[in-house]
Each structure stands twice: as structure tokens, then as C-alpha cells.
Amino acid sequence: MTGPQRLGCQRVRTRNSRTGSRRRPANVQDSANDYEPPASSRRWRGDAVNETQQSMSLRPEALLQILEVTRKLAAPFDLESVLAEIGEAARDVLHAERATVWLYEPESDSLVLTGESSGTVVRASLDRGILGVTARTRAIVNVPDCRVDERFDPAVDLDYDQDVRCMLSVPLVEQNHLVGVLQVVDSAHGHFSAEDERVATTLASQCVVFIQRERLTRTVVMAEKLDREIKLARDIQMSTLPSDMPRVQGYDMAGQFCPADETGGDTFDLVPLDDQRLFVLLGDASGHGIGPALSSTQMTGMLRVALRLGADLDSIFAQVNNQLVEDLPEEHFVTAFLGMLDHRRHQVTYHAAGQGPVLHFHAETGECEWRSPTTFPMGFMRYPEVEPPGVISLEPGDVLGLISDGVFEREDPAGQQFGTEGVERIVGLHHSKPMSELLALILEGLHHFARGAQQADDITIVLIRRRAEAGAATTVQRYFKRSFTSLESIFQYIEDFLRAKSLDVALREPVDFIVEELFTNMVKYNPGNEHDIAIALGCTPDALTVRLTDFDVDAFDVTRAPPVDIDKPLAERQIGGLGLHLVRKMADTIQYDFADRRSTITFTVTLG
């Protein structure tokens, strides 16, 4: 709970000028450790709740009054009423002129009092007055004559009219934590007795219970209110996301937003503009929660207005950026992909402001190309000039993937990230499925990868696929476990591909032989590697192309393996090296590439 508590206090005499005639000497600096009360004071340490024994010896009249207060406080009061009730009870039971309840505010390490009707907040530091002594020592202080007690401070001990005589100052403590101080002033008997101390302590223990109950209730109510507000914010944010995917001839698309909190900073939008253009947005406001959700919702709103007004992509991008610079708090920014898909020309023109990598899956080669951002994030600063937009040409079967960093940075329990590799693996395998299925498979893959680790960031994915034309050449790619036992499914995969492409099944033997040799080499020479091995198959009218990709390995160029002398007599023959020798004989071309600890071997077998 934050902020000053609204307090009820009984008969607090307030006036505008809070000067007192008797100031505490400036050199008196009590501390909790060195403070020793004068003989005129009685004090005992301890939790006020554990004062049952003392309360046993209370006078019957006092006990009844305390019980009456307890009964009253059991009704659901707000804090102000609770404090007022306590103050009044203390005044009555102790026959005092007034009683005041101060509450401790941990944030400011001070005691706080709010005027009952005026709403004036009075703060007192813990190093001043009898009040401060009570708070620091957590012990009751009984002052028979304030005028001769050097600890007394008229300002914090509320002696505005210089007429305070005696005082009983009782700590409100729960489980060794300071809750507040009950100050009772001026007994009708001229001083507070030892029994008054016991009565006050008993009352204080009740007081603590009810203050804490009220605070807890308030916390619960606040939390419920906050929950409702967060839900409302989420509903508003969700309502800005497209509910249905637009229908665009020749294209299949899907988009989904999975917030890490109830609301998140991600957003996406797909807006058909005319019969040729589709506006595509993916935004990711820094941070997550309500603030970034507002930023991204604001951006979506501005973009839609700009689009409706017919602005071109570059102007929209520059104008919305400049507006965000003005609107967003400092250090806040939005990474965004703003693209225009011309679905007749099959071309995406885009600005990727700090948003990347952007996926372009090439169906023909089965490769995932990752495009870097074209410029820095939006809302950061005005762009001196708009960088030229990026252009992506979508061939039949190609997929454009806008993916927020929450996907790449999703971690498993060991802290490993899903990365672009995790996305490639799923896209390579399932790119020809409907985009809604591919999207679900990526989310499922992420879920399995995380193995229950908490989602730390928003996740948003937009996938747009240009439909493959009937009979068009396509490439397929699958991942296989690094084991000899994968061979059977690899051979089946090759056979299925040849049949699907109506190719001569006799090609199986050489292709199987080459693939087996290259695959088993990858298995044998990197036994501890846990990455699966990718095999892509593609064909043109002239040739069958096969590509094997091995991840996180050292380079080994198979094309440079030493030649094998096949004319040697049997005794000198070794099987080692023979396989690669045969691969080079059987393949028409073979190429080795190595980058980012990734080995790629591509070979072709001529058709016909």
C-alpha cells in the first residue's frame, strides 16, 4: 500500500501556524539504541498483542469499554472510521482530553496523521518528540509532565495551544513491525496511572488488529479494481487487432498475439486498402503491461487514420514516427514493421524500424532468408530522412514472416533461446500447410521448447504466404534425428518426393547412396551434437537438388576429401574415404558451404 493513510484523530486541535512556545532543545538527538527514559516514565518492550496478562487485571469498567470498542470495530469500517473509533474509545476509557492515532508510513519512514475533516496531512519524523521516542523504541512512554520533559516536542506532540500537561504514548506494533502510535493526552486525574498504561496497551493491541484488517481489505479491493482495469485495457487492446484475416486472392495469412502479461506491448494489423494493396503491421512497444499496450494501440490508431487519408507508406512512416517522438515518454520506443503488400505484383515494400529479423522463406530453395531492420525504432527520434524502404518479392509458395522478438528470445529452463533456428526448423517442414496451422505449429514448438519456463515477453506472429501455383516447382525440407535409425524415414522421404514430382524412381539408388553417405558422416563425426540434420529436396526440369544442413559444427569440406586409389590390391584397401569417393562419382555437382558453424552440402543429379 502506498501514500499517506487517511486518518481519523480525535479532537486534534489544528491551526494554520504550528509554532509552539516550547521547542525541544536542538542538541537532543535520541536514538532507539541510546535512549533511556527518565524515572518519571514507565515503559515496557514487547508486542502489544501479547499483553493478555496485563489486561486480566484491568478494572471491569475499562474492560467492558474495550470489549465494546472491539465489538464496534468488528463491523466493516473504513480506515478513517476505525481510527476515529479507536481514538474515541481511548479518550473515554482513559478519561483523557484527547487521543490521536498516528500511522506509520514505511515509504517515508514517518508517522502520518490526516485531519478528520480537513484532510490535512501531517507528517512527523521518527526522531522528534515523545511520538518519535515511542515509535523508535516500540515501548510505551508515560510522561507525567510534558513541560519538564526534554523529549517533548510541541510540534509533533501536537501541543499547539501550549496546554498539554501529561501524555501516554503507546506503540502500535504487530509482529515487531511498527504500525503506528496512539497518543493520549491530559488525564482527568492529572496523570496516567500504571493501570492506564495497561488499559492503553490492551486497547492498542485491539487497535492493531483492526487497522491491519482494514489495510488488508483495502489491498484486496485495490487489487480487484486493478484487475478490472487491466482486463478493460486488454479488451481495448485486443479490439484493435484484426478479428478475421483479410481475404486476398492468391494469398493465405494468419496472425496472432500472445501477451506475456494481461496486456502487452505487441500489436499487429492487416488492412486491405484497395484491390491491389494490403497494409501489414507488426509493432512491439518497449516493455510490456499497460503502458506499452497504450503506445502500440495509439500507433495502430494513427496508422489507420493515415491509411484512410490515403497517405503513402513513406509519409505514414515518417509522420507516425514524429508523432510518437512527441507522445512517448523518454526511453520508450516502438519497433515496427510497416509494409505494403502489392498482391498483384507480389511485392512487399516495407520499413522495418528496429524490427527484425524479418523472415522470407524461399519455396524454390527451401531456404529461410532473414532480413535485417531498415532503420532504428520509431518514437526514438525524428528521422533526418526516411531510409529507402526494403523490398521483398514473393515467389509462389514463399512465406513472409513477421515475428516479434518474444519468439526468438523464448528460453528453455536452461536459458537456451529458441532463436531463428527454431523458427526455420518448423517453417522448413510445414511451410506448405495453411498459415493458421503453421502459426499454431510454431506456437506449439515454442511451448515444447520452453518446457514450462515462464513467457517473459509478448509473442506476436504474422505469416503471409503466396499460394503455390499448381504444378510449380517446390522444395521441401525436413529435419531428421542424428542417428542411423533415421535412414529408413530419409529413404521414404526421398521416394515420396520423387513420386510426388513424377520423377524416375530409379533415381532413388544414387540419391539414397549419396544422402546416406553424407548423413552418416554427419552423425559419426559430431556424435554429441543434439541438433537435427536438415535435408531439403528440390527439382527443376533438368536436375534434382539435394541439400543437407548440419548445425553447430566445425567445417569439413567433403569436396576436398583426399582421393581414393581404387586400383590398390585388397590388402591395402581401406573402407574409409571410399564413400565420399563414390559420392563424387555419382553426383553431377557437389558444393560445400560453411557459415555460422553451419555446414551445407548441396548436390545435384541430372534428370533424364
Added chain:
Amino acid sequence: MFEIGRGEAGEVVLKGRLDAAQCDKALQFMDAIADPRVVDFAGLEYISSAGLGVLLKTQKRVMQAGRGLRLVNVNKHIHDIFRYAGFDKIFEIARAGD
């Protein structure tokens, strides 16, 4: 699917596909035969370099006893592989239909 067994005349009969995952099974079978003479390839569709290794190892063992393996009913594709590997110089090979 790969099968290895003995024919009526004691020849070793191979069937199916002899790949890297199956070569241990093939080698164990061959090692258990003291004096293999003929290996019938009629039912063998595919052999990889791992399968060639099994043949090479067995041939070395048999040759120490002054004999050699005879590979019969070898299809064209496997024959090509034998040729590329120079096996035609160290084995007696009879193609299918010979």
C-alpha cells in the same frame, strides 16, 4: 528392410536394403560363417558404403585362407557402385542375367 540368410547351396542370400543401420547385422552374420563362398545379390535393392565395408572386411578374412567371395546376381545399379569402388578388381562379380 534388410534380410540376410543362407540359401540351399550354402550361399549367403541378401535381401532388401543394406544401409549403415543394417551393416552390423550383416557383418555379424558373415563373421559367423567360417568359409563363405558365394553371396547372392538377387534380392538386394540397395547397398551403401557401409555395406561395401562389410564385403571388404569379409573378403580380407576369406582371402587369408586363400579363397575369395563370389558376388552373384548383382543388379546394374549395385554393379556400377562396385565398379566405381574398384571392387571389380578384388571380387569375382557376376551380374544379374550373366
